Amino acid sequence: MRVFNFAAGPSTLPLPVLEEAKKDLTDYLGTGMSIMEMSHRGKPFMAVNDEANALLRELMNIPDDYSVLFVQGGASQQFAAVPLNLAVNRKADYIVTGNFAKKAYEEGLKYGDMAIAASSEDAKYTYIPDVKNIKFRDGIDYVHFTHNNTIFGSRFTEIPETNATLVTDMSSDILSEVVDVKKFGLIYAGAQKNIAPAGLTIVIVRRDLLGKQLPECPTMLRYDIQDKNDSLYNTPPCWPIYMAMLVFRHLKALGGVPAMQKINEEKAAMLYDFIDNSSFYTNSVNKKDRSLMNVPFVSPSVDLDAKFVKEATENGLVSLKGHRLVGGMRASIYNAMPIEGVKKLIEFMKKFEMENK
Ligand SMILES: *Cc1c(COP(=O)(O)O)cnc(C)c1O
Numbered sequence: 001m002r003v004f005n006f007a008a009g010p011s012t013l014p015l016p017v018l019e020e021a022k023k024d025l026t027d028y029l030g031t032g033m034s035i036m037e038m039s040h041r042g043k044p045f046m047a048v049n050d051e052a053n054a055l056l057r058e059l060m061n062i063p064d065d066y067s068v069l070f071v072q073g074g075a076s077q078q079f080a081a082v083p084l085n086l087a088v089n090r091k092a093d094y095i096v097t098g099n100f101a102k103k104a105y106e107e108g109l110k111y112g113d114m115a116i117a118a119s120s121e122d123a124k125y126t127y128i129p130d131v132k133n134i135k136f137r138d139g140i141d142y143v144h145f146t147h148n149n150t151i152f153g154s155r156f157t158e159i160p161e162t163n164a165t166l167v168t169d170m171s172s173d174i175l176s177e178v179v180d181v182k183k184f185g186l187i188y189a190g191a192q193k194n195i196a197p198a199g200l201t202i203v204i205v206r207r208d209l210l211g212k213q214l215p216e217c218p219t220m221l222r223y224d225i226q227d228k229n230d231s232l233y234n235t236p237p238c239w240p241i242y243m244a245m246l247v248f249r250h251l252k253a254l255g256g257v258p259a260m261q262k263i264n265e266e267k268a269a270m271l272y273d274f275i276d277n278s279s280f281y282t283n284s285v286n287k288k289d290r291s292l293m294n295v296p297f298v299s300p301s302v303d304l305d306a307k308f309v310k311e312a313t314e315n316g317l318v319s320l321k322g323h324r325l326v327g328g329m330r331a332s333i334y335n336a337m338p339i340e341g342v343k344k345l346i347e348f349m350k351k352f353e354m355e356n357k
Helices: 015-024 043-060 074-086 099-111 223-228 238-253 256-276 302-314 339-356
Strands: 066-071 091-096 113-119 142-146 165-169 186-190 201-206 294-297 329-332
Touching: 015 238, 043 066, 043 238, 043 256, 066 223, 074 099, 074 142, 074 165, 074 186, 074 201, 091 099, 099 113, 099 142, 099 165, 201 223, 238 256, 256 294, 256 339, 302 329, 302 339
Parallel strands: 091 113, 091 142, 142 165, 165 186
Antiparallel strands: 066 201, 186 201, 294 329
16 A cells, blocks of 8 residues: 655655556566666667656756756765866855755865855754845855755745856755746756655756866766766666656646646645644744745654654654654655645644644
């Protein structure tokens, strides 16, 4: 039996996609083998690679002067790849709004004069700094920020104002809402939250930024080399790319990103409204900065939190334990979480509150 899986990542995938993959598992399009067992230089896989790329371009409305790369190493590898490719003057500013943002900054420090332009660490990352009032330094190569903070449950609803190249980590909210790609020099995302199984990282980068990497940049991390080779410089993560293609087809059939955004707003509003109207559950993120994807909340005590997670699991609502840095619970409600899952969660929350008040 399928459960409602609220894991932050790797996370739930659309059931029709899993069924489709199952059908293809032993014989992909009459080749007599699965997509996992064939050459990445052969026609069937090359077609998958091309279609996945084209569909992501279509879904996100990515202009032609941007390259779309499928790489490995997770979003964490990009914490290094970004400065190695873009920090031509070895100077960049970071906005630190969570744990991953801080890690990106710390990794950047290895490659140059990086500075924190704004941070919400003072309030345990419960808000997003006012982007209109952030002062960036002169002569920086880029500004880096985390579009959606997976652990703390906040997101940027406005983009920082700067003439410098904007770089953003969209690991946990890519394809969840409409974004204007043109405003960014580079967007990256690990696929295992909102797209595909773990093992694939997406990089969307404006082509004029390519080929300026630092001399010590490893070949495998060079965006220009991945771009010239259609992400097939070495063996790519074939299976996650195939799964991404199926997810992209599925999203397109559902009406694309605008349709997902509408559903995501509806799901998040239902859950936040319920929490805000309850005297039992609390979410401490600044209202206007709340994530549509990751909803952390607590009950009145640590013991009740543990009881909640245990009983929710027994009711088919799994992986609700909060991140160790925050505690309590966290419901990750990515694109693949159906609205019924959120309704079931709210029903369970009501019942649990009545029994434990
Ligand atoms: C999960 C996550 C990461 C880390 O991703 P890996 O692929 O495990 O390296 C980085 N940034 C954000 C915003 C995330 O949600």
